Amino acid sequence: MKNVLIINGHQRYDEVAEGNLTKMYVDAASEFFKKSGLDLRYSVVESDYDVKKEVEKFVWADLILLQYPVYWMGVPWITKKYIDEVFSAGDHNGLYINDGRTRSDATKRYGSGGLMQGTKYMLSLTYNCPASEFSDKDGFFDGLSLDEAHIATHKTFQFCGAEPLETYSVHDIFKGDLDMNRELEKFTKVLERNLL
Secondary structure (H helix, E strand, O other), rough: OEEEEEEEEEOOOOOOOOOHHHHHHHHHHHHHHHOOEEEEEEEEOOOOOOHHHHHHHHHOOOEOOOOEEEEOOEOOOHHHHHHHHHHHEEOOOOOOOOOOOOOOOOOOOOOOOOOOOOOOOEEEEEEOOOOOOOOOOOOOOOOOHHHOOHHHHHHHHHHHEEEEOOOEOOOOOOOOEEEEEHHHHHHHHHHHHHOO
16 A cells, blocks of 8 residues: 545534644644655545546545544535545546446446455544444434444445445544544554554
């Protein structure tokens, strides 16, 4: 693994979500990957990106880190727009060839037409909700794990043949008592495990 694409999936909302936390994680990941001797490219969803160039970055990458704040239980709408545009443009352009099924071979399953085999991806999430709400049948997410709650994002990458790495998440970001040094240490440990 030598090529890493870091995607800043933040969408700005004045006084509520200005992007500082997302930037902190993007910067920490950049520092970690540079020290590891990896080549980096960046994407920012809240920018005037070129869809064709974004597809080329995905094809180039061995590892894709998608860093985003969770808004209303999913990716920010501008991040969803980016995903829709880039992944749709990836049809026959290096991300996927079709949905995998063929009339000539009934054993081919839906979701098996991806071209990103060997590519890994990692989700890194910032959350207001506490971690205790996941994997608890009485919790808000009805027993779903963190990754199960983000099934749409995972399945988008998996549709294209990419493989998931361990997800990182930080919780209770608005409580005001986060120990960011400790959180960044945890983040770095996840990055280390994902590079093994």
